[in-house]
Amino acid sequence: MRHFRYLEDAAILRLDTDTCIGCGNCALVCPHRIFVLKEGKAEIIDRGACMECGACATNCPVGAIYVNPDDGCGCAAYIINSWIAKVRGKVPSGCGC
Amino acid sequence: MPRVATTLSLKDHLGTVGARTGLARNDYRVTPGLYCVGSPGADSPVLVSANYKLTFDALRQELADIDAWLLIIDSRGVNVWCAAGKGTFSCEEIAFQVRRCRLEELVSHRRLILPQLAANGVAAHRLKELCGFSGRFGPIFARDLPEYLLQGKASEEMRTVTFTLGERAVLVPLEICLVWKKLAFALPLFLLLSGIGPEPFALHGTLSRFAVLLAATLVALVAGAVLVPLLLPWVPCRRFWIKGLLVGAALCLPLLLALPELAMTEQVALVLWVGAGSSFMAMNFTGSTPYTSLSGVSQELRGGLIFQLSATFAAAVLWPLAAFLS
Numbered sequence: 001m002r003h004f005r006y007l008e009d010a011a012i013l014r015l016d017t018d019t020c021i022g023c024g025n026c027a028l029v030c031p032h033r034i035f036v037l038k039e040g041k042a043e044i045i046d047r048g049a050c051m052e053c054g055a056c057a058t059n060c061p062v063g064a065i066y067v068n069p070d071d072g073c074g075c076a077a078y079i080i081n082s083w084i085a086k087v088r089g090k091v092p093s094g095c096g097c
Numbered sequence: 098m099p100r101v102a103t104t105l106s107l108k109d110h111l112g113t114v115g116a117r118t119g120l121a122r123n124d125y126r127v128t129p130g131l132y133c134v135g136s137p138g139a140d141s142p143v144l145v146s147a148n149y150k151l152t153f154d155a156l157r158q159e160l161a162d163i164d165a166w167l168l169i170i171d172s173r174g175v176n177v178w179c180a181a182g183k184g185t186f187s188c189e190e191i192a193f194q195v196r197r198c199r200l201e202e203l204v205s206h207r208r209l210i211l212p213q214l215a216a217n218g219v220a221a222h223r224l225k226e227l228c229g230f231s232g233r234f235g236p237i238f239a240r241d242l243p244e245y246l247l248q249g250k251a252s253e254e255m256r257t258v259t260f261t262l263g264e265r266a267v268l269v270p271l272e273i274c275l276v277w278k279k280l281a282f283a284l285p286l287f288l289l290l291s292g293i294g295p296e297p298f299a300l301h302g303t304l305s306r307f308a309v310l311l312a313a314t315l316v317a318l319v320a321g322a323v324l325v326p327l328l329l330p331w332v333p334c335r336r337f338w339i340k341g342l343l344v345g346a347a348l349c350l351p352l353l354l355a356l357p358e359l360a361m362t363e364q365v366a367l368v369l370w371v372g373a374g375s376s377f378m379a380m381n382f383t384g385s386t387p388y389t390s391l392s393g394v395s396q397e398l399r400g401g402l403i404f405q406l407s408a409t410f411a412a413a414v415l416w417p418l419a420a421f422l423s
Contacts, residue, residue: 003330004260004386010393029216029234031258031387052390053182055216073182074391075384076337076398 008048012068017041019064026056026065101132103161105154116151117267119274125150126174131198135164139205142246144235145191146212147172147180159239163246166204170194178387181218188219192228201229210235210245213256258387265326268385272322276378280314287311290413294420302420309356309367310416316352317371320345321378326385337389338401341379345372360423366415373408376401 015026020041027035027042031053034046042064044050050067051074057065105113116125127148134157143166146156153169170190172180180186191209201207211219213234221232236245236255245251291306292298321341325332332340349368353359359367380401383389 004388006335006389007393007396010396011390012392025222028256029213031214031237031256033253033257049388050390051388052392053178053217055214058218058220059216059222061220061222068390068392070391073179073384074386074389074394076380076394076401077384079391079395079398080402 005048006051011047011050011052012066013044013047013050013052014066015042015044016064016066017043019062021062021064023061025059025061029055029059031055099130099132101134101157101167103134103157103159105158109154112150113154118270127153127169129169129171129194131194131200131203132167132169133165134160134167135162137164137166139203141165141204142210143168143200143204143208143230144210144242145170145215145232146239147175147177147186149174149176149180152176156239156242159242163243165246166200168194168198168200168209177212178214178217181215184218186215186218188223188227191219191224191232195228195230207231208233212239213237213251214258260329260387262327265329268382269323269326272326272378272382272385273318276318276322283314284311287314290416293417306416306420309359309363310370312356313352313367313371314374316348317345317374318378320348320371321375322382324348325375325379326382329386336397336401337383338376338380338397338404341376342372342404344379345375348375360419362415362419362422366412366419369408369415370412373405373412376408377405380405 022037022040022042024037024042027033027037032046032049032051034044034049035042035056036045037043052068054067054069057063057067112125127150129148141164144156145168146152148169148171156167168191170186171194172186172190175183175185177186191211195201195209207230209224209230209232211221211232211234214237216234219232221234224230224232234251235242236251237258238255241251241255245255287310288303288307291310292303294302296302321344324344325337325340328344329340332344334340334343346368349371352367352371353364380398383394
């Protein structure tokens with residue numbers, strides 16, 4: 001994945017080190033390997049590679065990780081369809097993925 | 098207990114073509130429930146997966162010499178990662194299938210192997226209290242399962258998503274097929290825009306200008322929906338709408354060389370249209386990549402749409418205008 005980088009400062013991802021119990025779940029599940037465990041705490045080593053999939057936050061047993069909670073995926077068609085649905089006052093139909 | 102084949106039949110392959118091209122794309126569900134490969138016993142591993150045809154095929158094909166249980170949950174015919182993101186591949190659904198299939202009567206252990214990409218929807222630590230089975234994340238790809246089952250753990254490589262040329266290439270047919278419907282809507286508009294002129298809807302002039310517009314649209318399609326996905330890591334710039342614009346602009350050169358009789362205004366209109374179309378299709382490819390964040394896509398979407406809409410509008414004005422100028 002080193003060949004693929006997206007907008008570096010876009011992703012919303014926060015880690016509360018004080019709450020972290022160092023279980024390592026985030027480091028295990030991240031598909032872009034942006035977490036490591038250092039001295040019993042998780043640490044973000046490559047924030048720019050985060051795609052906001054939310055796997056880390058979902059699998060954090062103490063809620064120490066916050067990821068952009070907006071529904072949907074990083075997909076332009078999905079966002080456009082949501083906008084159109086909002087204007088028409090309907091439920092978004094999704095993007096077909 | 099249905100035992101599934103670990104090789105694909107002709108019908109399976111035809112179904113793959115259907116799913117990959119968008120023909121009845123949403124009609125590829127596998128019946129949820131328990132399946133098996135080989136001759137599993139009470140100690141055999143339980144692999145959890147989605148009920149999407151391509152997922153199910155990818156999984157069973159990799160299990161040729163393995164005895165295992167397959168717990169196929171109802172992800173509404175959607176792949177693991179997207180279903181987890183949408184909340185259908187969830188702890189609750191897994192627990193429901195575990196109980197429904199009476200898994201605890203079949204196996205002596207209490208472990209489920211989950212696909213790693215289900216992690217955005219499945220909190221593995223919650224499974225134990227929900228169904229008595231604990232969840233462990235296996236590798237991302239089914240092809241690494243034999244190695245994982247042997248070693249009992251997944252390497253860093255198995256836990257990292259990839260987006261190889263081959264993985265991008267299989268997405269191209271669907272990108273193209275999703276455009277056909279939009280194109281069908283655009284054709285009458287093309288005809289209208291090509292017919293406006295000093296001699297409205299003169300047969301020959303209208304048809305030849307319509308053909309040029311259609312050719313330009315196909316060039317935009319090749320640029321945005323074929324070349325951008327294939328050449329993704331090598332096209333400069335990180336924003337997809339600019340990637341599409343760059344490739345579209347590059348393809349305009351051969352297009353204009355092939356149409357030497359066009360007037361300057363017509364050339365400008367075509368370049369704007371190809372740039373806008375290619376940019377839009379490239380931007381939509383963000384939904385197919387495994388590395389674009391929602392925040393990032395929202396960020397680039399505004400700039401992209403402003404460019405695409407204004408370029409399309411300018412092209413729609415310039416194209417009929419050129420007929421009056423020449």
